[in-house]
Amino acid sequence: MTPxxxxxxxxxxxxxxxxxxxxxxxxxxxxxxxLLRNSxxxxxxxxxxxxWVADHVMLGLNNSILECWTTLSAIAAISSRLRLxxxxxxxxxxxxxxxxxxxxxxxxxxxxxxxFFVDPGHAGLKEECVAYGxxxxxxxxxxxxxFDEALQITKRMWTEETVSFEGRxxxxxNATCNPKPVQKPFPPIWIGTMGGEGWNxxxxxxxxxxxxxxxxxxxxxxxxxxxxxxxxxxxxxxECLSAGRDYSKIVKSLxxxxxxxxxxxxxxxxMKQIRSHNPKATFYRDETQLREMxxxxxxxxxxxxxxxxxxxxxxxxxxxxxxxPSDEGMKLFADHVLxxxx
Numbered sequence: 134m135t136p137x138x139x140x141x142x143x144x145x146x147x148x149x150x151x152x153x154x155x156x157x158x159x160x161x162x163x164x165x166x167x168l169l170r171n172s173x174x175x176x177x178x179x180x181x182x183x184x185w186v187a188d189h190v191m192l193g194l195n196n197s198i199l200e201c202w203t204t205l206s207a208i209a210a211i212s213s214r215l216r217l218x219x220x221x222x223x224x225x226x227x228x229x230x231x232x233x234x235x236x237x238x239x240x241x242x243x244x245x246x247x248x249f250f251v252d253p254g255h256a257g258l259k260e261e262c263v264a265y266g267x268x269x270x271x272x273x274x275x276x277x278x279x280f281d282e283a284l285q286i287t288k289r290m291w292t293e294e295t296v297s298f299e300g301r302x303x304x305x306x307n308a309t310c311n312p313k314p315v316q317k318p319f320p321p322i323w324i325g326t327m328g329g330e331g332w333n334x335x336x337x338x339x340x341x342x343x344x345x346x347x348x349x350x351x352x353x354x355x356x357x358x359x360x361x362x363x364x365x366x367x368x369x370x371x372e373c374l375s376a377g378r379d380y381s382k383i384v385k386s387l388x389x390x391x392x393x394x395x396x397x398x399x400x401x402x403x404m405k406q407i408r409s410h411n412p413k414a415t416f417y418r419d420e421t422q423l424r425e426m427x428x429x430x431x432x433x434x435x436x437x438x439x440x441x442x443x444x445x446x447x448x449x450x451x452x453x454x455x456x457x458p459s460d461e462g463m464k465l466f467a468d469h470v471l472x473x474x475x
Contacts, residue, residue, distance in 0.1 A: 139443060139474040142183035142218060143176035143463070144388070144453040145169060147204060148193030155193045156416040157390060157453045159407045164197055168458055173211050175460060179467035180475075183216035183248065184208055185388075185451050188223050191261045202235055209243040218248035220388065220451070221325060225254035225267055225276070229283035230308055233290035237314045245315030250323035250353065251287075253280030253341065277340045278302065284322070284348050291319040321350040323386070326365055328357025345383070346372035351449065353386040358425040359441045362387065366445055386449035387442055390427040393435055393454075393462050393470075400430065403456055428452070432469035439474070 147169065150158030173184055186208070188201040205217050217239065222232070232251075240247040253276045254262075262269040270276045282300040289296045290310040298305040314320055324345050345352050352369055354362055366385065373380040394400040407417050417423065428435045439450070454462040 139439075139448050140182040140450070141466075141471060141474070142185050142216070142449070142451045143172070143181045144185045144187075144220065144451050145173065145204070145208075146453070146457045147186060148189070148198035149195070150193045151410050152194055153411045153414040156414070157455065158193065158457060159411050159414070159417065159455055161458055162194070164199065165458070166199075170211060172457070172460065172463070173208055173215070176463065177212050177215050179463065180471050181215070181452075181467070183218050183451075184212065185218040185220050185250075187220040188226065188252075189261060190226070190265050202239070205239060206242070209239065209246070216246045216248050217243055218323070218451070219250045221252040222250060223252050223254045223258060224280050224283045225258060225262055225270065226265075229286045229303060230290060230296075230305055230310075232283075233287045234310050236287070236320060237291060237310055237312065240314040240316055240320050241312055245320075247314070247316070247320040248323060248351070249287075249320045250325065250351075251280075251284070252325060253277050253344075255327070274340070275302075277344070281344060284344070288319060288322075288348075321384075322348055323351040323353055324349040325353040325355065325388070328354045328361050328365065342368050342372045343376070345369055346376040346378045349383055351384040351386055353388055353449070353451070356389040356426045357387070359438075359445065362442065362447065363445055384449060385445070385447040386451065387447050388451035388453075390453045390455050391435070391462060391466060392423065392427055392429045392456075393432065393465055394430075395465065396431060407455065432465060435466070435470050436473050439470070443474075 146158045146161050148155065148158060149161040149163050151160055151162040176184060186201045186204045189198050192198045201219055201222065208217055236247060236249055259269055270279065279302045282303050286298055286303060286305065290308065291314050294309065296305050296308045326341060346369065354365055369383065370380045392403065394403050404417065423429045428438055456462040
């Protein structure tokens, strides 16, 4: 049964990836804020419902990336309708009480448009944490425990007048967070896992599924096949059953790359361009894997694949258009795919 509402968000390419640096932005050679600003406005006009910003301090070509919260604040002024999403906001980078204040501020200045997508952090962040002087936590289990405490603090800061907290990792004494978020009781909490095949979960621990069942309004998975997502969904369903949580109350989402062209000749041309700009990269060599992991093909083929995810219950999609800085892929998707899900 097709859900009544399927939504598509635009992942803003805030880091260059050309030259074998990152598979999500393989044709982007340098940051260009006017270009990004125009793409935000275009995504809103084309019918996308949200814009998403990744949370890293070093990533892509020359480790050049815009900061997440600052960028989202700018987007709040550029757009009037788009929801504003963090992608894997890493608990290792900031104190949770400050994050609660920052999130509440953004929710206020955007008139209640924040989607709060948070993450305990994973082994791949070690270089960034060490470089910036953030405390690096080696043990997967400790990162999960810290994340649990952080979510407790965040929710209390959003809903209680004064918060004191004495945890194993965090301490608060009479902290206040005013004004409260516009969204009640608070902005949607998104928690993700890593996919697809061969990836560990974002936390490196199976305990992330327990926190999804406990806290998440939305669960998100990174690029993965339909089969892989089905397995993750069953895992969440089992955790919800154990925790007494209604599985149907958790919205399901997929963050993935889009490789789209009008026809197969156009698709071949796009892939040739990507490979020529990333001559040493292996991430766009296996067409079978691309078709399984991403939205790859003509508009009709993308629609068919999206419907397979929708049949699993996935109704939110965060999309990286790999032909950026061109806007052809985004426009083609908006003209021929979005209408099928309105």
